[in-house]
Structure formats: structure tokens, C-alpha cells
Amino acid sequence: MxxxxxxxxxxxxxxxxxxxxxxxxxxxxxxxxxxxxxxxxxxxxxxxxxxxxxxxxxxxxxxxxxxxxxxxxxxxxxxxxxxxxxxxxxxxxxxxxxxxxxxxxxxxxxxxxxxxxxxxxxxxxxxxxxxxxxxxxxxxxxxxxxxxxxxxxxxxxxxxxxxxxxxxxxxxxxxxxxxxxxxxxxxxxxxxxxxxxxxxxxxxxxxxxxxxxxxxxxxxxxxxxxxKFFGLIKKNFDKINDPSQLYQSNQNRYPYKATDVLFLSGSYCVWNLKNYNNILKKMHERTFTYVVINENKNEAAHSREQYLKITSTTQFRDCLEDTGKIISYFDVLGEDLIFWLMFPQDISDKFRILLDQNSTASQINHVQDGTEYTTILYVRAQDIEVNSTLTLADFDTVFNEDTVEEPSGLKTWQFWAIIGGSALVLIITITIIVAKIYKKCRESRFDY
Structure with missing residues (x-):
């Protein structure tokens, strides 16, 4: 049995x-x-x-x-x-x-x-x-x-x-x-x-x-x-502002999708493709948060060394002017630029770059004019059947450069200007007084 x-x-x-x-x-x-x-x-x-x-x-x-x-x-x-x-x-x-x-x-x-x-x-x-x-x-x-x-x-x-x-x-x-x-x-x-x-x-x-x-x-x-993924993740994105919490929530709720969270609070240059549904963005308390939803078809086809040649030609402060030039470089590679973020490394503590283990992002570091920069970019392979090239009008561009705030009260140059001015006035006053005394002394001598 x-x-x-x-x-x-x-x-x-x-x-x-x-x-x-x-x-x-x-x-x-x-x-x-x-x-x-x-x-x-x-x-x-x-x-x-x-x-x-x-x-x-x-x-x-x-x-x-x-x-x-x-x-x-x-x-x-x-x-x-x-x-x-x-x-x-x-x-x-x-x-x-x-x-x-x-x-x-x-x-x-x-x-x-x-x-x-x-x-x-x-x-x-x-x-x-x-x-x-x-x-x-x-x-x-x-x-x-x-x-x-x-x-x-x-x-x-x-x-x-x-x-x-x-x-x-x-x-x-x-x-x-x-x-x-x-x-x-x-x-x-x-x-x-x-x-x-x-x-x-x-x-x-x-x-x-x-x-x-x-x-x-x-x-x-x-x-x-x-x-229902896109509706659900949008709801999640609108509700959560803390980048780490948002990232962890995405990882737990939607492990079948690779999602990155990019939190920007400092000096940065950003270009993102307007008509691309896989990027969510919002401004909250003067900071930008982006969620980039990775797709397999968007995996980079070229090496970091090839992308370094492009990023190294970009002047950080020419962010708004350089877009068209950079787009054409990627076009030569047969790729469309989807998203570009560039920022100085010395303020990296103001950024939270949280990338999924399956992220399609390319992260490039380079030095320019003595300053180290990090560039994070996403690309997609161009459709060979579509002979159209992206233009400046296809992108939203954002450039933000933090300025160093002077301490409250007198600024340094103002302080020294006041000291210098006061000294000059004092010297002139003393000179005038001495001249008057000298003049009186001469007059007194002649009268005698």
C-alpha cells in the first residue's frame, strides 16, 4: 500500500x-x-x-x-x-x-x-x-x-x-x-x-x-x-516628501520596478525630457525631488568613458546654453538624453541620490577648472525608424546656483571701508588744524 x-x-x-x-x-x-x-x-x-x-x-x-x-x-x-x-x-x-x-x-x-x-x-x-x-x-x-x-x-x-x-x-x-x-x-x-x-x-x-x-x-x-503602477506611485510621490522614506516606500511597494529618487538642494543643472512619463518631479520647500522610473530599454549602451567625453565639455555655469550642444553629442551616439543632473561635488551633502540596484543611471565624475563635478544621466536608444532629433524645446531646464550668504550686520568690505574712510577724514582734519595753527604762528611773528 x-x-x-x-x-x-x-x-x-x-x-x-x-x-x-x-x-x-x-x-x-x-x-x-x-x-x-x-x-x-x-x-x-x-x-x-x-x-x-x-x-x-x-x-x-x-x-x-x-x-x-x-x-x-x-x-x-x-x-x-x-x-x-x-x-x-x-x-x-x-x-x-x-x-x-x-x-x-x-x-x-x-x-x-x-x-x-x-x-x-x-x-x-x-x-x-x-x-x-x-x-x-x-x-x-x-x-x-x-x-x-x-x-x-x-x-x-x-x-x-x-x-x-x-x-x-x-x-x-x-x-x-x-x-x-x-x-x-x-x-x-x-x-x-x-x-x-x-x-x-x-x-x-x-x-x-x-x-x-x-x-x-x-x-x-x-x-x-x-x-495600476503609475497612478499608485504618483500618489505615493505626492504624499511623501522625505527622500529616504519615499525611496524605501517605493522599494517595498513596487519591487518589480526599479525606481530612483534624486533629491536636490544646492547648486545644480538639470535637463529633463518633457514628454517622458517615467519621470516625476516636484518642488517642496525650495528643493526639487525627482523620481526616475527605470526601463530596460533605457539601459546605457555606451561606456562611462564615452559619456565622460561629453560631460567634460560642459561648463556648469553654461547649463542653459549647453543643452543643444549636449543633445547633439548623444544623437551622434544614437541615443536620446532623457535626464541630466550636474552638481559640484563639494556640496554633495545637500543632495540625496538614491539609486535602485537595477538603476539604468550612469554616474560620471570629472574635474573642470579645478572643481570636481558629478553628472548623473539617463539615456534611451533612439528609434531607428524615427528620423527626428530632440531639440531644446523638448526639455525642461533648471539651473540653480546657491550664493554664499553674508552674515548679518556689516559686511567685511563695508567694515574696512568705514575704517579707511574714518582714518582719511581724521587725517584731513588734523592736516587742516595743523595748517591753521601754522598760519596763525606766521601771522603772529610778522605782527611782532
């Missing part, structure tokens, strides 16, 4: 891989694999077959550790807004029931006598039958239509909406949910092992189908969220 079950389990696993293996199929295999392990283990410790050899202690330890991990994870906290609390209460009930039945599974494994083990088996079967309908609803719970605040949608769609389509949160919820599914599969297969007439094959096949369907539902929901 055991050999038949193992062969069927292997056939189920191989049937997944005989097709093109997708992430959905691979994840489904992992979900049912725990149940197959559980069934195989209990098949080796239960029954009266004298030909069976008991599993080695290491197998006991392995299954006990896995069940312990499952018990701990089964009631992980998932936080939702109050509107959804009543609709996820059933999911919480499933989690608590799973925890209880896993504990009873552990009792069967660790029983010290045959009598105790049989007692635990009877208790498990009774409780499993009592909650079987509730447990099986986890197959389609996410697809139930629910009305919340006048909006009718599936529970999964409403949960994604509560997470504002944040992909990290959605992935965490998926892992939580599918872990529960994996537990229920294991409990179902253990129940089949304890039944007088086992429907192992049918039960495993049913869970295989359900698991694949659940993963498909999650993938569809993620795709729906990704389709």
Missing part, C-alpha cells in the same frame, strides 16, 4: 514538471509536498505491518520540527482595517483550527504507547470531521464576493486594496495564506491515512488543483496591481 502511495505521489510531482514549469506550478508542488511527507511518515509508524521498519530517530526529529514550525506560523498576525475584520474572521477561525489539529498530529507522533497513539488518532479524526467543511473553504475563500463600503469585490481584491497594492505586503499575505493551505493539505492526507477506506489519490489530486487555482488568483491580483 505504501509503495502505491509513494508512486502516486511521485507521479503527481512529475506531472507538474512534465509541463513547462512556471512559478505557480513550482509553488503548488511545495504546498502539497509537506502533506506527502506527513502521509509517508505516518504510514511508516501506523498499522500492524510487521515487515515495516520504524523510521530512524532523525526522521522523527525532522517531522516534529516541521510540525512545530507549522504550529507557530499558523496563527501569525495579519492586520487589516476594521471594515474587513468581520470578513476575515473565518480565515482566523481556520488558522486556529489548523493550530489545534497540528497539535493533535504532534501528539500522535510523540505518543509513548500504542494505546495512547490510538486514543490520539480517534480524537484527531473526530475533530477533523467536525471542522472539515470549514477547512475546505480555504480552497475558495479568497474568491468570495464581498460588499465593503458599497464596493463589491473578491476578498483578495479588497485585501490588496487595503494594502494599496503594496507588493511586499501582498507577498507576505500570500505566504501566510498558502502556508495555511499547506497545513490543511497535510491534515487532510493524515485523515485519509486514518480512515478505513482511504481516498488518498482523489484527495491529493483535488488539493493539487485547488492550490494551482489559488496561486493563479494571486498572480492575477498582482498583475492587476501592477497595471
Amino acid at each position: 505504501k509503495a502505491v502511495k509513494v508512486l502516486f505521489a511521485l507521479s503527481v510531482l512529475s506531472s507538474f514538471y512534465c509541463r513547462q514549469v512556471t512559478p505557480v506550478l513550482q509553488a503548488a508542488v511545495e504546498v502539497v509536498s509537506f502533506g506527502i511527507d506527513v502521509y509517508s511518515f505516518f504510514d511508516s509508524i501506523l498499522g500492524e505491518d510487521e515487515d515495516k521498519s520504524p523510521p530512524p530517530p532523525i526522521e522523527y526529529d525532522r517531522i516534529i520540527n516541521r510540525i512545530s514550525e507549522k504550529i507557530e506560523a499558523s496563527t501569525d498576525t495579519v492586520v487589516f482595517k476594521i471594515e474587513l475584520q468581520s470578513y476575515i474572521s473565518e480565515l482566523r477561525d481556520v488558522a486556529l483550527t489548523v493550530k489545534q489539529l497540528l497539535a493533535e498530529m504532534m501528539d500522535i507522533v510523540t505518543a509513548k504507547s500504542k494505546e495512547k497513539r490510538e486514543e490520539y488518532q480517534r480524537r484527531f479524526r473526530g475533530n477533523y470531521r467536525q471542522h472539515q467543511t470549514k477547512l475546505y473553504r480555504i480552497k475558495n475563500l479568497l474568491a468570495f464576493k464581498i460588499d465593503v463600503s458599497g464596493i463589491s469585490n473578491t476578498l483578495l481584491a479588497l485585501i490588496a486594496n487595503e494594502f494599496e497594492c503594496g507588493m511586499t505586503k501582498l507577498e507576505e499575505f500570500q505566504n501566510y495564506y498558502m502556508t495555511l493551505v499547506s497545513d490543511v493539505v497535510a491534515l487532510s492526507l493524515l485523515n485519509e491515512r486514518l480512515e478505513e477506506k482511504s481516498l488518498y489519490n482523489d484527495t491529493l489530486a483535488s488539493w493539487k488543483t485547488a492550490t494551482r487555482s489559488l496561486y493563479t488568483d494571486f498572480e492575477k491580483q498582482k498583475s492587476n496591481c501592477k497595471a
Whole structure:
């Protein structure tokens, strides 16, 4: 009997891989694999077959550790807004029931006598039958239509909406949910092992189908969220002003898109292509913040050395005049300039340049007239079928140069001017007085 079950389990696993293996199929295999392990283990410790050899202690330890991990994870906290609390209460009930039945599974494994083990088996079967309908609803719970605040949608769609389509949160919820599914599969297969007439094959096949369907539902929901990306990231951009917080939020919510945050508060030269939707910009408290959404087609085709030849010809203070010249240089390379930022390195502490690990930005450092500059630029390959060249009118240009503020009160030159002026007045006054005295002395001498 055991050999038949193992062969069927292997056939189920191989049937997944005989097709093109997708992430959905691979994840489904992992979900049912725990149940197959559980069934195989209990098949080796239960029954009266004298030909069976008991599993080695290491197998006991392995299954006990896995069940312990499952018990701990089964009631992980998932936080939702109050509107959804009543609709996820059933999911919480499933989690608590799973925890209880896993504990009873552990009792069967660790029983010290045959009598105790049989007692635990009877208790498990009774409780499993009592909650079987509730447990099986986890197959389609996410697809139930629910009305919340006048909006009718599936529970999964409403949960994604509560997470504002944040992909990290959605992935965490998926892992939580599918872990529960994996537990229920294991409990179902253990129940089949304890039944007088086992429907192992049918039960495993049913869970295989359900698991694949659940993963498909999650993938569809993620795709729906990704389709809303630009609206979501714009909302995020408008709401968050701190560059580090904005960057981290983008990384957590939209890990499927490489997004950079460029925060400018100092002297800088910026050119950005007007009709390019992948750049967001705003001014807040005299600082510019840009978010650049990277695209694979925008990856630089040339080396930093080639771009250095272009940046080194640019005069920082000629920012507004140099645009056309630089555009033509990139045109010779067969690329369109999308975004250009240039700033002196000695004020780099006024900038926050936060680049994704998959950023398509090129960062070039060079020295000009004794001053070190950093230039960050994004380009895209030109469409060879379009014979149009970008012009100055296609760009927004911004040049800002911080001026050194003089301290309040007298400026240095004013102070020395006053001192010098006062000294000159004093000298003139003394000269006049001396001249008058001298004149009087002469007059007095002649009168005598």
C-alpha cells in the first residue's frame, strides 16, 4: 500500500514538471509536498505491518520540527482595517483550527504507547470531521464576493486594496495564506491515512488543483496591481516628501520596478525630457525631488568613458546654453538624453541620490577648472525608424546656483571701508588744524 502511495505521489510531482514549469506550478508542488511527507511518515509508524521498519530517530526529529514550525506560523498576525475584520474572521477561525489539529498530529507522533497513539488518532479524526467543511473553504475563500463600503469585490481584491497594492505586503499575505493551505493539505492526507477506506489519490489530486487555482488568483491580483503602477506611485510621490522614506516606500511597494529618487538642494543643472512619463518631479520647500522610473530599454549602451567625453565639455555655469550642444553629442551616439543632473561635488551633502540596484543611471565624475563635478544621466536608444532629433524645446531646464550668504550686520568690505574712510577724514582734519595753527604762528611773528 505504501509503495502505491509513494508512486502516486511521485507521479503527481512529475506531472507538474512534465509541463513547462512556471512559478505557480513550482509553488503548488511545495504546498502539497509537506502533506506527502506527513502521509509517508505516518504510514511508516501506523498499522500492524510487521515487515515495516520504524523510521530512524532523525526522521522523527525532522517531522516534529516541521510540525512545530507549522504550529507557530499558523496563527501569525495579519492586520487589516476594521471594515474587513468581520470578513476575515473565518480565515482566523481556520488558522486556529489548523493550530489545534497540528497539535493533535504532534501528539500522535510523540505518543509513548500504542494505546495512547490510538486514543490520539480517534480524537484527531473526530475533530477533523467536525471542522472539515470549514477547512475546505480555504480552497475558495479568497474568491468570495464581498460588499465593503458599497464596493463589491473578491476578498483578495479588497485585501490588496487595503494594502494599496503594496507588493511586499501582498507577498507576505500570500505566504501566510498558502502556508495555511499547506497545513490543511497535510491534515487532510493524515485523515485519509486514518480512515478505513482511504481516498488518498482523489484527495491529493483535488488539493493539487485547488492550490494551482489559488496561486493563479494571486498572480492575477498582482498583475492587476501592477497595471495600476503609475497612478499608485504618483500618489505615493505626492504624499511623501522625505527622500529616504519615499525611496524605501517605493522599494517595498513596487519591487518589480526599479525606481530612483534624486533629491536636490544646492547648486545644480538639470535637463529633463518633457514628454517622458517615467519621470516625476516636484518642488517642496525650495528643493526639487525627482523620481526616475527605470526601463530596460533605457539601459546605457555606451561606456562611462564615452559619456565622460561629453560631460567634460560642459561648463556648469553654461547649463542653459549647453543643452543643444549636449543633445547633439548623444544623437551622434544614437541615443536620446532623457535626464541630466550636474552638481559640484563639494556640496554633495545637500543632495540625496538614491539609486535602485537595477538603476539604468550612469554616474560620471570629472574635474573642470579645478572643481570636481558629478553628472548623473539617463539615456534611451533612439528609434531607428524615427528620423527626428530632440531639440531644446523638448526639455525642461533648471539651473540653480546657491550664493554664499553674508552674515548679518556689516559686511567685511563695508567694515574696512568705514575704517579707511574714518582714518582719511581724521587725517584731513588734523592736516587742516595743523595748517591753521601754522598760519596763525606766521601771522603772529610778522605782527611782532
